[in-house]
Amino acid sequence: LPTVARRVMALVEKNTARFAKANANKAAETEELARLESEKAQKLARLEELNQMVDAQNQSEIDINEIQTDINHYAQDDDKDLTSAVRRFVNTMRNKFINTAALGKVYFGKKSVGSLGKGTHDELRAKLVLHVPNTLKTGDYIGREALKYNRNDSFIAFHKFKGTAIIDGQEIEHIVKVGETPSGKYEFIAYYSRAAMDS
Numbered sequence: 001l002p003t004v005a006r007r008v009m010a011l012v013e014k015n016t017a018r019f020a021k022a023n024a025n026k027a028a029e030t031e032e033l034a035r036l037e038s039e040k041a042q043k044l045a046r047l048e049e050l051n052q053m054v055d056a057q058n059q060s061e062i063d064i065n066e067i068q069t070d071i072n073h074y075a076q077d078d079d080k081d082l083t084s085a086v087r088r089f090v091n092t093m094r095n096k097f098i099n100t101a102a103l104g105k106v107y108f109g110k111k112s113v114g115s116l117g118k119g120t121h122d123e124l125r126a127k128l129v130l131h132v133p134n135t136l137k138t139g140d141y142i143g144r145e146a147l148k149y150n151r152n153d154s155f156i157a158f159h160k161f162k163g164t165a166i167i168d169g170q171e172i173e174h175i176v177k178v179g180e181t182p183s184g185k186y187e188f189i190a191y192y193s194r195a196a197m198d199s
Contacts, residue, residue: 102141106186131165139163155179
């Protein structure tokens with residue numbers, strides 16, 4: 001045992017400098033990794049800020065008066081023309097926003113516009129598309145709704161607006177849903193009608 005102990009001590013003494021150097025290197029590498037992680041987080045935050053600035057510059061506000069003219073015009077179209085008219089209308093919404101009293105700017109991104117175009121084969125749904133901007137602009141703000149389950153997108157909450165759309169002489173309750181992102185940006189998500197109300 002004394003011989004083994006002497007040999008172990010000799011090995012420790014012989015390798016102490018190497019162990020100390022290895023530990024110093026590890027500490028330096030850990031410190032460098034922490035610095036790089038912090039730098040990465042700062043750069044990602046700056047990128048998000050720049051992307052928002054670019055979005056803001058590229059996007060313009062939707063003209064409600066122009067929309068109303070489209071509604072009056074498209075309301076006269078037959079089903080086939082209505083579908084193509086709504087698709088044209090939806091494309092004009094891309095990269096634009098509506099300034100709302102409750103939330104400020106609500107944006108129509110690529111995904112948003114895609115969801116607007118779905119269901120245009122249904123006449124009521126197609127005609128309701130035309131009322132989305134007006135419901136956001138002049139409808140009642142219902143409120144904020146927390147997430148009920150984890151989502152794959154970046155939304156942290158939802159907001160709803162309610163308005164009344166006149167479709168073929170009948171009043172339809174119109175709901176528009178808006179998503180809230182962690183950066184405080186609001187994006188249109190969906191629209192639907194609750195039920196036909198007595199006119």
